[in-house]
Amino acid sequence: MRAKDLNIAELVQFSPGYVGLQGRRLLIHDLFALGQFRRDLIETVGEDMGRRILTRKGFFWGQADAAGMQRLYQWDSLGEWIAASAALSQISGRAQMSTNITLLDEATGRIEVEMTTDNSAEVEEYRNELGKASKPVCWVTVGYASGYVSYCMGKSVYFVEAHCQAADAPGCVFVGKDVDSWGSVIEKDKPYFLAADIQKKVLELSRRIRNQQRTLVQQRNQLKTSLQPGVLSGIEVKSKSFRAVLDLAERVAAFDTTVLITGETGTGKEVLARHIHACSARKDGPFLAVNCSALPENLLESELFGHKAGSFTGAKTDQIGLFKAAEKGTIFLDEIGDISPQLQAKLLRVIQSREIKPVGDTRTQQIDVRVISATNRDLDQLAEEGAFRKDLLYRLRVVLVAVPPLRDRRDDILPLTRHFLDQFKRRHKIANLRLSPAVADVLTKYDWPGNVRELENALEHAAVLCADGLVTPDILPRDVAGSIPEKGVADRHGTLESLERQHIRRVLDQTGGNRAEAARSLGISESTLYRRLRDLPGSRT
Numbered sequence: 001m002r003a004k005d006l007n008i009a010e011l012v013q014f015s016p017g018y019v020g021l022q023g024r025r026l027l028i029h030d031l032f033a034l035g036q037f038r039r040d041l042i043e044t045v046g047e048d049m050g051r052r053i054l055t056r057k058g059f060f061w062g063q064a065d066a067a068g069m070q071r072l073y074q075w076d077s078l079g080e081w082i083a084a085s086a087a088l089s090q091i092s093g094r095a096q097m098s099t100n101i102t103l104l105d106e107a108t109g110r111i112e113v114e115m116t117t118d119n120s121a122e123v124e125e126y127r128n129e130l131g132k133a134s135k136p137v138c139w140v141t142v143g144y145a146s147g148y149v150s151y152c153m154g155k156s157v158y159f160v161e162a163h164c165q166a167a168d169a170p171g172c173v174f175v176g177k178d179v180d181s182w183g184s185v186i187e188k189d190k191p192y193f194l195a196a197d198i199q200k201k202v203l204e205l206s207r208r209i210r211n212q213q214r215t216l217v218q219q220r221n222q223l224k225t226s227l228q229p230g231v232l233s234g235i236e237v238k239s240k241s242f243r244a245v246l247d248l249a250e251r252v253a254a255f256d257t258t259v260l261i262t263g264e265t266g267t268g269k270e271v272l273a274r275h276i277h278a279c280s281a282r283k284d285g286p287f288l289a290v291n292c293s294a295l296p297e298n299l300l301e302s303e304l305f306g307h308k309a310g311s312f313t314g315a316k317t318d319q320i321g322l323f324k325a326a327e328k329g330t331i332f333l334d335e336i337g338d339i340s341p342q343l344q345a346k347l348l349r350v351i352q353s354r355e356i357k358p359v360g361d362t363r364t365q366q367i368d369v370r371v372i373s374a375t376n377r378d379l380d381q382l383a384e385e386g387a388f389r390k391d392l393l394y395r396l397r398v399v400l401v402a403v404p405p406l407r408d409r410r411d412d413i414l415p416l417t418r419h420f421l422d423q424f425k426r427r428h429k430i431a432n433l434r435l436s437p438a439v440a441d442v443l444t445k446y447d448w449p450g451n452v453r454e455l456e457n458a459l460e461h462a463a464v465l466c467a468d469g470l471v472t473p474d475i476l477p478r479d480v481a482g483s484i485p486e487k488g489v490a491d492r493h494g495t496l497e498s499l500e501r502q503h504i505r506r507v508l509d510q511t512g513g514n515r516a517e518a519a520r521s522l523g524i525s526e527s528t529l530y531r532r533l534r535d536l537p538g539s540r541t
């Protein structure tokens with residue numbers, strides 16, 4: 001990292017009641033109040049002691065900034081780390097600052113550096129309250145530069161203000177050198193830093209910063225544990241591809257941006273949307289889902305935005321829409337690719353303005369809702385064809401989460417299967433519901449075009465049909481069961497016929513070839529069994 005590559009916008013976070021600089025809390029302070037404070041301080045404890053207090057304040061500030069910069073970035077060099085103080089000075093509004101290092105020897109800890117400031121807040125603060133100065137007065141800045149560079153060098157470095165804008169110089173110039181380079185010249189300035197005391201404080205502060213970092217790491221780990229990484233609605237995610245999706249979803253949850261979830265039908269897009277909501281600051285607010293393809297356009301509009309009584313036939317009373325009902329929560333718009341161009345335009349306006357206008361109403365209402373949408377269609381393609389507004393697409397897709405189909409995350413099939421079987425055990429009161437080893441193989445090899453939903457349905461089908469709680473391949477729905485490869489036959493897409501053939505063969509094997517017994521077991525007459533055996537292609541009995 002180089003100092004000139006620091007990006008102010010990336011470093012500072014704003015949220016209600018909080019301004020942060022990468023995890024450290026900042027305070028925006030009024031300059032006039034600071035000026036008053038300086039005057040009171042000088043009047044109360046004298047100029048000399050006031051100067052000490054302000055210098056020390058700056059010193060600790062500089063140390064904290066230097067420690068923060070060390071924690072955040074890998075600096076290309078010690079010089080870059082030191083030069084970053086100028087960027088921080090700009091971020092925090094202290095001054096326009098530049099740094100010029102003329103000597104830097106890491107081995108001996110020797111440094112000579114000149115910092116200059118222009119448009120300095122400290123100069124303005126002084127002059128607002130105390131007028132023109134007769135000597136340099138940027139005590140906080142002197143302390144700051146000393147604290148920052150001392151921390152970087154691991155050695156006392158003192159700055160002295162040579163010229164000050166408060167005393168009508170064209171800019172403030174600060175000359176900094178390590179304690180050895182200064183020699184005895186610095187002795188008269190040292191008391192302002194209370195050097196002996198500050199050395200101890202440096203160590204103490206470094207220790208506190210380290211402790212704080214440890215606490216932060218612990219807190220982060222605790223947060224992760226409470227979230228149970230890699231678990232989605234109680235099911236452990238084993239596949240790498242879906243773990244990555246879950247990871248992205250959890251990271252994006254913290255930000256209030258729109259999210260577009262894409263994926264084939266049945267991949268669990270709504271489950272993921274609920275997960276994002278549950279991991280977000282809105283988790284205590286409502287989560288409302290609407291399937292945009294399920295309602296005709298005019299009803300969908302009133303469902304989303306509400307309507308006034310009498311605005312259309314059947315609108316007997318005022319009705320609040322889902323956007324308002326989801327206030328402080330999340331609205332999930334499924335099948336977003338299916339909404340009409342008119343509704344697309346209205347939705348775009350709502351997302352841009354954060355306001356809704358109920359059908360038949362002239363007034364708008366403010367809303368505070370996070371929008372997550374989903375589709376199984378190719379919105380880029382629809383946008384190219386002009387069927388979906390590009391501007392709306394970009395608004396909805398600030399973050400894109402693409403859910404892989406189940407066949408691309410086969411490691412998740414068995415955990416999902418066990419989860420569903422547990423559900424059906426309770427729902428259908430089948431205490432010993434379980435899988436035969438052969439069925440697990442079939443389930444993990446099948447392609448699941450209908451994804452998780454198809455798996456769930458197939459298992460419920462089998463759970464209801466199984467005789468003694470044992471789910472075997474032959475009672476799976478025929479699409480799934482038909483995919484069982486026969487011995488010696490590479491038939492991946494089996495038919496009902498092939499399934500029937502296998503079943504008849506299996507029963508005949510069990511009865512030792514006794515056709516009468518096999519027919520009884522199959523619940524058909526012996527003549528029907530003969531006919532089946534004759535009609536089935538490839539059958540040689």
Ligand SMILES: [Zn+2]
Binds near residue numbers: 123138163164165166
């Ligand atoms: Zn100055």
